[in-house]
Amino acid sequence: MKINSVSPEYKLFIDDSGVEFFVKRDDLIPDFFGGNKVRKNAFIFSQMEDLPDVLITNGGAESNHARVCSLMARKLGAESHLVLHGCKTLSGFYNGNDFIISCASSRVSYVPPEDILKEITKQKSYYESVGKTVEVIPGGAHSLEGAEAYLMAVNELEVKPDYIFFASGTGATQAGIAAGIKLKGWNTKVIGISVAREKKRGIAAIYEIYSLLCDKYNLDHDISDIIFLDDYRFGGYSKFDNNLIDFIKETIEKQSIPLDPVYTAKAYFGMISETSKIKMTRGTKVLFWHTGGFLNLQATKAI
Incomplete structure (x- = not known):
């Protein structure tokens, strides 16, 4: 069985300072309702x-x-x-x-x-x-093979981003993207936004797989390669508040990007917050890698 796991990528918007935001829509992978899985x-x-x-x-x-x-x-x-x-x-x-x-x-x-x-x-x-x-x-x-899928997915990128943000859970997606970027020789900053784990545990899980990938592809590696932010967990796995729900509504209204409160909304919220803190020059390219999960919104209970 051939599985289509290629997803669209496009420019999302340009902010007031001229920073260009792109999105890689793995939620629109056509088979099995999409997503990084x-x-x-x-x-x-x-x-x-x-x-x-x-x-x-x-x-x-x-x-x-x-x-x-x-x-x-x-x-x-x-x-x-x-x-x-x-x-x-x-x-x-x-x-x-x-x-x-x-x-x-x-x-x-x-x-x-x-x-x-x-x-x-x-x-x-x-x-x-x-x-x-x-x-x-x-x-x-969460395996070497699962991460390797994302190492290969980096080759789909048409834009060389300066930053990549995404939802980071068990760690294989982040390990794969980080190794794929290193294999390309790009200096892109790969930033995982934690959806559940605290920093120490999250970095250890990512590095476990990342180091195996780097060994397999003869890449130098160090734990400092892993940027994992745990400031946007909203209390932990599957937890959220009304502020995050309002953020989801606003993002859908303004940019037509579907987000869910378990994974992608936390990552997108983290990206917007973090990029507002970094002094970026006009033309800086920021990519949000949308890992899917919209069906989780369909199962979300109002609070």
């Missing part, structure tokens, strides 16, 4: 020697990664079993990723976060005991 998992699947009978992965109850894995597995003819932390939506509405996951006929186990590994091990043992082959993909596609 399509890029990552498409590459992960392509590296498998054989398609397993059962794919197991994990994430939150409204996980974009789980949605993509379940749809990919279904289309390829494999079963999928998702181990999700949180609870199944009890609302009568067809909400977000939960509805799409149900369309893919995935089996789902809902467990507390601390029981994820135990449940994955249990389900893997079960399927193997009945003679099925199993492949486990890390949550968020």
